Amino acid sequence: MSCKHHHNCEKAAKLTAEQLCETYGFRFTESRKQVFEALISSHKALTAKELMVQIGNNQPPITYRALEFLTEAGLVHFISSINAYIACAHAEDEGHISQFLICKECHEVEEFQAPDAVCLLMQSAKNGNFQVSDTSIEMLGVCSECQN
């Protein structure tokens, strides 16, 4: 599978993940690895259920725990508008804001960055004296592939 969507793909990302875990004293265990690999090897966003099917696990807590861990570690993002998870494409950039283009045909998801837009949004919030802790930008539509 090609990798136009990830800055550092699969192997590199796994390395980043392992290092990140070690840095903070956590373990990149088997179940976490399984979930992460399932996500990084698919550029699509996967629901918890789809993940469970893919890694052959029908015990929800195991998958949900791995997802919670990976999400908190910043290795995976949760896309609330479609209730699905995706491996982060910029994990090395810690604490960055999540911005997604989500194709409703093929479910492929591209994580992109538009710092200038984010800046304007932050400005808006600041004008309202609102202290932002978490921002999510989710754009649903049809990707270039699926427009044909």
Added chain:
Amino acid sequence: MSCKHHHNCEKAAKLTAEQLCETYGFRFTESRKQVFEALISSHKALTAKELMVQIGNNQPPITYRALEFLTEAGLVHFISSINAYIACAHAEDEGHISQFLICKECHEVEEFQAPDAVCLLMQSAKNGNFQVSDTSIEMLGVCSECQN
């Protein structure tokens, strides 16, 4: 309750709602009215369950149907990051993009507009040849009231 957050509040909004329904040949029925009024009279975002409690209805389909109708009519927005619904503050501006400041303390939600930021985001999508049909911007944080 004061109305710093709505451009046209309660009565006016209800009127807009009724007109909008009539225009498209739909009815502003009792259950829809109940749900809409519960939302418009609270500036907070309410979950489906909270709504059901508030309008004294424990038959999910009724509430969910009303919510689906109101959402499709553009009178109510669904805020996916917190699984809650809020009455739209700009219903007269049809098809506008949803942007929210969501206070995680008091759960009050402000719908705001930042057209220049949206413009930049659209540009980003366009550069990737991505055809956007629906955009949601959700900023979680602490409102000015709750910072004290």
Added chain:
DNA sequence: ATCTTACTGTTAATCTATAACATTCGCAAA
């Protein structure tokens, strides 16, 4: 009057996520 479509009432099912608790694992201090 009857036809059609929108809308409601009700029951039950499905999908999604978490609680609770016992067990094991990895690691470090005694």
Added chain:
DNA sequence: TTTGCGAATGTTATAGATTAACAGTAAGAT
């Protein structure tokens, strides 16, 4: 080595959110 501790897992069951299905009613058009 062994003891102790927190992190992580295994397992069962439950809670919570949303929808399917189908029968029935209401309102406007012809």
